[in-house]
Amino acid sequence: MASPAEQLPPGWVAEWYTELDQTHQRPIFIETASGHRQWESPAQVNPGVPEHAPGGSPPPTHHNPRRRQYAAGQTQAYYGAEGGLAPEMAYPPAGGMQQQPTQGGQLFTPGLVADQQFQAQQGQAPVGQPSYYGQPGEQQPEYINAPGYGQPAQPSYGQAPVDALAGQFGQMGMGQKQFQLYTTNLLTSPPEPRDLYRPPPEIRLPPNSCISPSPHANADPSYQRSTINAIPTTASLLGKAKIPLALIITPYRSLNEGEEPVPLVTDTVIARCRRCRTYINPYVQFIDGGNRWRCCMCNMSNEVPQLFDWDQARNQPGDRWARAELNHSVIEFVAPTEYMVRPPQPAVYVFLIDVSHNAIQSGMVATATRTILENLERIPDEDERTKVAIICYDTSLYFFSLPPGSTDSTMLVVSDIEDVFLPKPTDLLVNLAESRAALESLLGRVSDMFQDNSIVGSAMGPALQAGFKLMAPIGGKIVVLSATLPSLGPGALKNREDPKILGTAKESGLLQAASPFYKTFAIECSRAQVSVDMFLFSAAYQDVASLACLPHYTSGQTYYYPAFNAGRSEDALKFAHEFGEVLAMPIMLEAVMRVRASRGLRMASFHGNFFVRSTDLLAMPAVPQDQSYAIEIQIEETIPTPFVVFQTAVLHTTCYGERRIRVITLALPTTTNLSEVFASADQVAIGTLLANKAVERSLTHKLEDSRDYVFQRLVDILVSYKTSMTSGGAGASAGLAISENLKMLPVLVLGLLKNVGIRQSAQIPPDIRAYSQALLTSLPSQLLIPYIYPTFYSLHNMPPEAGTVGEQGVIMPQALPLTSERMERHGLFLIEDGQTIFLWVGRDAVPQLIMDVFNLPSYEILRGGKTTLPVLDNPFSQRVQAVIQKTRESRRGVYHPHLYIVKDDGEPPLRLWALSALIQDRADVLPSYQQFLSSLKDKVNGIGGGY
Known part of the structure; x- marks a missing residue:
């Protein structure tokens, strides 16, 4: 006899669930093409098999030959003790299954409750079926599938079920809770700095989206x-909102103290969609009795891997619902051999150290070699495979042979920089553990070797080629330390700094690479995993714009210490701290990253x-850790589903020699409602994207075009909001309306327009501007936002608890709006942007404050400039120190900001630098925040004018 499914008309599906203890056989439902489920008895669906009456003998078992039979210990993962489908399957508790009886003798199935809700909306009260839904606002069981949703995209199903679903969600009220749109008038709502550090708008997924109750099932915004x-379902709706659609990704962010590490799946059982290669995640659906899973991206039905429910560590049946990939949005898999082109590479570090006259005189060489020496223990080398080489250079190249097991080293000089060669095939790139003694001895002597060097040239290009030849067969990291403009051989550069073109249309040329060597060499490095x-x-011009090409195309980072002088302890401390953190940082090697998205969405551009x-x-x-990327997304076709999924996968080798895949999954609801698009917009993510776009445009166009572009994007959003969301519509209005969740976007844009990277000025050296642009395109949002909207504290009158330790660590003062109106002539203020800390001292500060903080008797004796505060034994000093320390520690990344004392009547350049961080004030040709809003209002009302 044909199976019930074969007897049904085309487009019907029969779902079967078979008892694992082989005592019952029960069909759960028949689902029609329209998504309606019918309950049938075993006799109806399987003629010839009698109903199992209480006390009678069980029917014979009949198994689908294609169905995998689970081991006895795994039965509870899908069934209750009484033969029904257990409620735990509908909503598995975090941490595993607990056996519970079915309620009222009824079987619970995916889709049943959704049907009941649908019937209730239609006035059909289902009889005798218990509801799984609680009161509004309660956590809902997320495994229950919505009727008709997520059918495989096959011709026999057509589009009707999915289209019907959208309508059903609307009728049933099963979609996500409505985003509440609150309009604010920017002209009467001053910026509130705390708004920038609140979580982004809540992600309100429809019920049934997620199979896990875990709070970690959706990506944390820091990743x-x-x-x-709330993703618009059509490109036209997105275009109407004028809000850019993009992802901000920091796949390998550092972990602060107390944060949970990313869960690691070690059994190499990796379930991926056969069609779109999406990794299994909390937003898939299990079908066919748990034997198959349906992809949340493309709806493809896939086999669950045989070992998915097996605990390999204990060699016994495992709890599927405890698997990390079904409960966490950010996970790592240990990759099996099919993910490897070659065995995992070891970590390799090649240090290229400039030993020209400037580098020696500034103390850079001594500080760098001492820092490497002090941090040898911290360089990742758990498996003792890490390799290290040191090459020094001025107008020649100096290689060092480091024989294993010896304390001696031999220096080999190569003067031919036009055709670089390696002077020795072995002992130049050495195993860190085996050659540790020789390495330590060498690092202690490098500075002395070159202490009288009077050579001023730099053959950085040839040194890069030599380092590349040394490590190209393996890959790894070249760390370049340079205090001089490259002047010889390939990659030689000339001083092109011209004060006459600063502030003109030609200035953007200084921000582009002067030589094609650096981009070409960088791409060659990328191919070789370097x-x-x-x-x-350098204290003089160094062409940061050209040199930053190398990190830009090879996923590295640029660090800049203008006018470095190790004789100033603050300079030496900052560099040693940051360089040491870079050396100790775990890094992902030979990585590739791909972002996948639900059907209808396409990754359009990458920053x-x-x-x-x-x-x-x-x-x-x-x-490296804490490097951020921005990816713009296009909507290519109408999105029919109630939510979409984005998944970032980074295949990499850890610096401990293990091939892994880090997967980050983010699910977002869709909407056809323009107000929900506005209410769900994330101003921090938009600001991060605009920073990347602004830098990109300044390189392809002019700096002025870059500023105009950012300003116009903000105007477009405000115009769209005004015409679509306010009663004023298209006419002129007295206010400047925006949604509450976007009210900090204008001041973020103003901060970006005033940032050194793109600011209108004829006074900014091109090296400083180029370095700022490198930061704008690589910092994670947590560091980028203070960089464009600094933090401002009043310290002299901070609350008594500020600067003391509370439950969450050091309690910080309340951040103030960035305007000098908040300054007092007798006060002490802190301004910081993640890269620099200013301590502003008012000219009328009382002697006791000066004594308590600086250990000096009066304001007049206090000197401004770069400093380190004395450690004093009084409560106020300790609280100020705690606030500064917390400021440094709370930012992700390796940066250790300098501290500058700025006197109210001190040196004008330092005062102007500090005051430029107060972006809500007018400065030079740049408007105040109120003037900026006024020009925005004119533009929005069609009066014209720019910022």
Whole structure:
């Protein structure tokens, strides 16, 4: 006899669930093509098999030959003790299953409750079926599938079930709770700094979206966030909102104290969609009795891997619902051999140290070698495979042979820089553990070797080629320390700094690479899995714009220490701290990143430090922690589903020699409602994207075009909001309306327009501007936002608890709006942007305050400039120190900001630098926040004018 499914008309599906103890056989439902489920008895669906009466003998078992039979210990994962489908399957508790009886003798099935809700809306009260839904606002069981949703995209199903679903969600009220749109008038609502540090708008997924109750089932915004948390279903709706759609991704962010590490799946059982290659995640659906899963991206039905429900560590049946990939949005898999082109590479570090006259005299060489020596223990080397080489250079190249097991080293000089060769095939790139003694001895002597060096040239290009030849067969990281403009051989540069073109249309030319060597060499490095970090120290012009190309295309980072002088303890401390953190940082090696999205969405453009190898594959030879990327997204076709999923996968080798895949999954609801698009917009993510776009435009166009572009994007959003969301519509209005969740966007844009990276000025050296642009395109949002909207505290009158330790660590004062109106002539204020800390001292500060903080008798004796505060034994000093320390520690990344004392009547350049951080004030040709809003209002009302 044909099976019930074969007897049904085309487009009908019969779902079967078979008892694992082989005592019952019960069909659960028949689902029609329209999504309606019918309950049938076993006799109806399987003629010839009698109903199992209480006390009678069980029917014979009949198994679908294609169904995998689970081991006895796994039965409770899908069934209750009485033969029904257990409620735990509908809503598995975090941490595993607990056996419970079915309620009222009824079987619970995916889709049943959804049907009951649908019937209730239609006035059909289902009889005798218990509801799984609680009161409004309670946590809902998220496994229950909505009727008709997520059918495979096959011809026999058509589009009707999915289209019907959208309507059903609307009728049933089963969609996400409505975003509440609150309008604010920017002209009467001053910026509130705390708004920038609140979580982004809540992600309100419809019920049934997620199979896990875990609070970690959706990506934390510090890993991945979207500019919009309710995705428009059509490109036209997105275009109407004028809000850019993009992801901000920091896949390898550092962990602060107390944060949970990313869960690691070690059994190499990796379930991926056969069609779109999406990794299994909390937003898939299990079907066919748990034997198959339906992809949340493309609806493809996939087999669950045989070992998915097996605990390999204990060699016994496992709890599926406890698997990390079904409960966490950010996970790592240990990759099996099919994910490897070659065995995992070891970590390799090649240090290129400039030993020219300037580098020696500034103390850079001594500080760098001492820092490497002090941090040898921290360089990742758990498996003792890490390799290290040191090459020094001025107008020649100096290689060092480091025999294993010896304390001696031999210096080999190569003067031919036009055709670089390695002077020795072995002992130049050595195992860190085996050659540790020789390495320590060498690092202690390098500075003395070159202490009388009077050579001023720099053959950085040839040194890069030599380092590349040394490590190209393996890959790894080249760390360049340079205090001089490269002047010889390939990559030689000339001083092109011209004060006459600063502030003109030609200035953007100074922000582009002067030589094609650096981009060409960077792409060659990327192919060989070599990344480059640049540490730059010159007091004169160094062409940061050209040199930053190397980190930009190889996923490295640029660090800049203008006018470095190790004789100032603050300079030495800052560099040693940051360089030491870079050396100790765990890095992802030979990485590639790809972002996948639900059907209808396409990754359109990419911003950040990497090389785009194919249309959507990003090559990252060595990914540092806390580096951020922005990816713009296009809506290519109407999205029919109630939510969409974005998944970032980074295939990489850890610096401990293990091939892994980090997967970050973000699910967002869809909407056809323009007000929900506005209410769900994330101003921090939008600001991060605009920073990347602004820098990109300044390089392809002019700096003025970059500023105009950012300003116009803000105007477009405000115009769209006004015409669509306010009663004023298209006419002129007295206010300047925006949604409450976007009210800090204008001041973020103003901060970006005033940032050194794109600010209108004829006084900014091109090296400073180029370095700022490197930061704008690589900092994660947590560091970028203070960089464009600094933090401002009043310390002299902070609350008594500020600066003391509370439950969450040091209690910070309340941040103030960035305007000098908040300054007092007798006060002490702190201004910081993540890169620099200013301590502003009012001219009328009382002697006791000066004594308590600086250990000086009066304001007149106090000197401004770069400093380190004395450690004093009084409560106020300790609280100020605690606030400064917390400020430094709370930012992700390796940066250790300098502290400057700024006197109210002190040196004008330092005062102006500090005051430029108060972006709500007028400065030079740049408007105040009120003037900026006024020009925005004129533009929105069609009067014209720019900012």
